Amino acid sequence: MAVLSGLLTGALLLLTAPMAHAEGDGLVRQEVTFRGGRGLVLHGTVLSNNGPPGAKPGIVLVGGSGSGPREEYRQEAEAFARAGITTLVYDKRTIGYSLLHRDFGLLADDAVAGVRLLQSRSGVNPRQVGLWGFSEGGWVAPLAAARSTDVAFVVTIGGSGYDPLRTQTWNLATHLRHQGVGAPFRRTVAGPAAQFVASTGRFPAAGYDPLPALERLHRTPVLALWGDHDTQVPPQESAQVFREALARAGNRHAVIGFVAGGAHNGHRTSDGFDRIGGPPFHGKKLGELAPGYAQTMTSWVRAVAAGHPPASSAAAAPGQALATTPVPGHTWYAWLAPALLLLGFAAYPVSALLRRGPVLRPVRWLAGLGLLAVVATVACSIAVFVAGDGVAAPVVWGRPALWLVAQGLAVAVLVSACLSAVALRRRPLTWNRAAWLRLAPVGLAAVGFLPWAVWWGLAA
Incomplete structure (x- = not known):
């Protein structure tokens, strides 16, 4: 009876376990669940290719602000997987995260949990699993890496070097300028209006300072990228903040770069306000990956995984039409x-x-x-x-x-x-x-x- 019971239990586990399946593009996808911060169950997909056997590097994709369903980052996930980098992309939590509440520490716990999931998989080198963070993920991924030695490297795209309120103020001013709104009203938005918003205490994570996390990444290789047409975070100023903070940390493997023809998300654009090609997402174009964007990231990750992280460097920053405006606290x-x-x-x-x-x-x-x-x-x-x-x-x-x-x-x-x-x-x-x-x-x-x-x- 004990043997029969064991066989039945094993059969049930096989039937209920998530099944990996390969599609016509040569990638293997497996639906997974894992527990993030505070024990919340998160759902994701692990992608890998059918390449030669051996321990491969892994990467966990940390999305930007909003609901963040994994489909938004399908192009990046597939690009990493095709390059031989096992990739986890997951749906952002809906508990403990809302329009008026952001807890970057909690999101960082989710990201670290994803790293540990990949570390436990066969075929993945547990010492070479890192994070990719987009936009808001550009605050979360460095924070997760600063907290956990399990994170082997960090890649960011469109990460801001400033707090969320200062970043959003610049974002709004840039888009208002694009609509033809003159400097006087833009100054109102960046000045008294932003201070009023700050004084209400309702802007989520308004004063989060990304510098402490960046300054703790003294050994973690970092690739920080911005689209040269980024209109949502200030690319020139953010790149300078990242470069200086990582230099203060003593990080000798911090690469600062820009994606030619890239928007905030590194996808193709003509001016930063449109997206060219790519699949639709929520009725809008995501834009296809800008030329060279995926190659830049995947080649850098492979070099890090091979034990040859590129030395620190900083590409020339593109022009930035508007400067950011600091928002005083406790106004x-x-x-x-x-x-x-x-x-x-x-x-x-x-x-x-x-x-x-x-x-x-x-x-x-x-x-x-x-x-x-x-x-x-x-x-x-x-x-x-x-x-x-x-x-x-x-x-x-x-x-x-x-x-x-x-x-x-x-x-x-x-x-x-x-x-x-x-x-x-x-x-x-x-x-x-x-x-x-x-x-x-x-x-x-x-x-x-x-x-x-x-x-x-x-x-x-």
Whole structure:
């Protein structure tokens, strides 16, 4: 009975185990599951070729921001596998990761778990399994390598040298410029709007600093690449940050390079804003791999696996039309100022409900227009961070149409303030407690509105 039971158990395991299958392209694919950070079960595919036997290097692909289904990185996975590099590509976690929450440490744990999965497979050299990180993965992969000695090497494409908020601010400014939006509104997005977003604490991982992880990679070979038409992270500045951080770490095998004709993802583009060829993904073209992109990565990985990691070098960086703008942290004044203005303007209609103090029509207009102007100003610029640069359309005179509305409201506030001052001079009032409580808040709000409007770029 014991023998029969063992045979039945073995048969069941064989029936339920993931089966490897080869397709017409000569690659072998096997569906796998593994436990990532905090024990979450992740699903992926291991790809390999039917080449000669022997221990091969392995690589785990770490995707960019968003839901990150593995299909998005099929072209890269197949390119590595065809080159004899066993590849794991997996679906990003949906638990512990959302639009408003990012935990790069947790994502790094997932990546290290993927490395250990490949290390346990026959035909893979457990000492030569590394990470490939795209975009957000350019923060995650170095962090995983800094945490675990199991990571033998790191390849990044489109990794940012700055924190996520500064990176996103540059990304938005670059895309707004492409849409024809002028410098004044772009300065608003990169300045007060970004500081307001930071002050809310709702931008995910806004202040994550990639430098500590990079500076711990003193022995791990690194290949850091950027498309020369990258429009989502600043390629020139990021390359400099990577190069200097890895040099401080004493890393003698850090190669900094650029993909000719490559977009943010290293795929073909004409200007960074389009994608040429390639399979569709979520209704949009991914673009095919730029010429030489896959060859650059695979040849470098094979050299590292052969024990000959290339010496540190840095290619000449392409031009970068816009410079990044640092976003100060803990900018409490960014939300406090509009909050006080709203309170000041709202005090007048609230006191009207309580029937306290004098009623003046110009002041009534001032309070109403002031409320609208503050809300419109903040909402218009913050909407770019929430919904992307598409909300800037249509563009009129180098400004989003909604921003022109906010500027018009600002002018109306100033006109109303002047008319209110004239009305107060012409109408004698008894300045009792009720009058002060009704008129002082809106008056102070009107005075404070002018410098605030100038800071937010409404005057430009």
